[in-house]
Amino acid sequence: MARFLVVAQWQGSSSSRAMQLIDGATAIAGDLPRAACTTVDVPMEAGESLDTGVRRMSALQQVARAQLEALAGLDETVVTVGGDAGVATTSALAAVGAARGEPDAGSVVVWFSSHAAMHDVSSAPDGAYAEMAARALVDDAAPRPSDIGIAPDRLILAGVRVIASAEAEAIERLGVGIVTADELTPDAIAAAIAERSASAVYIHVDLDVLDPAAISGVSDPEPFGPDAATVIACIAAARGSAPYLGGAITEFSPSSPAAAIDDLGVILRLVGALA
Secondary structure: OOEEEEEOOOOOOOOOOOOHHHHHHHHHHHOOOHHHEEEOOOOOOOOOOOOOOOOOHHHHHHHHHHHHHHHHOOOOOEEEEEOOOHHHHHHHHHHOOHHHOOOOOOEEEEEEOOEOOOOOOOOOOOOOHHHHOOHHHHOOOOOOOOOOOOOHHHEEEEEEOEOOHHHHHHHHHHOOEEEEHHHOOHHHHHHHHHHOOOOEEEEEEEHHHOOOOOOOOOOOOOOOOOOHHHHHHHHHHHHOOOOEEEEEEEOOOOOOHHHHHHHHHHHHHHHHHHO
């Protein structure tokens, strides 16, 4: 049985709905087995940038330290429930061994999102960590909670349909894998993992990967995305391609706790696929 790590971090988002990420994580956790959940405390204060170019960096660092400590105490497969996408960065780096300084060179991270999240501190338009959360896995041009990351070809962006020019340049230069929304099928995901001879796979789902018709509680929806059934099938294909290290699901920001109920059916299906 998977363990669930609940990290209701909001400081990595630039959205006016950022603090609603707390409601989103709490709503998801409320439908999970309480005995299977571990919660990381997130400070309510915004934090300071610490001259890093990342908004609220001091709070992000505090949460990352607490998150890594919590993960070190969990022996089971862990699904992290966010919060902003930065919590997926921390959990992925821990799962592949990078946070311990011993990354498995064969591990692959599949990152489902409508946005590439491949900015660095100089190009991120809002200085928000969620805009650089995937970049941090593969390049120290974006701060990360470990000294080392993974090789760029070990990252596969999936379901992407919004890529800024600076992100496109970084993806090409670094050699990051990409399966766009138009290309997204279980076979395409399985093939991308097979091409990398993956020894293991970690899967992150940013809920904005879904088409807006499938979910309403995201702060930055993008049209022409996949439905939940497609993403679930792609998760199954990824899990069937290599040993599974764990996963994350992030960026649920319902307009109110009551509104969260409308999306929980879809979200819990995705959680089930990850768990």
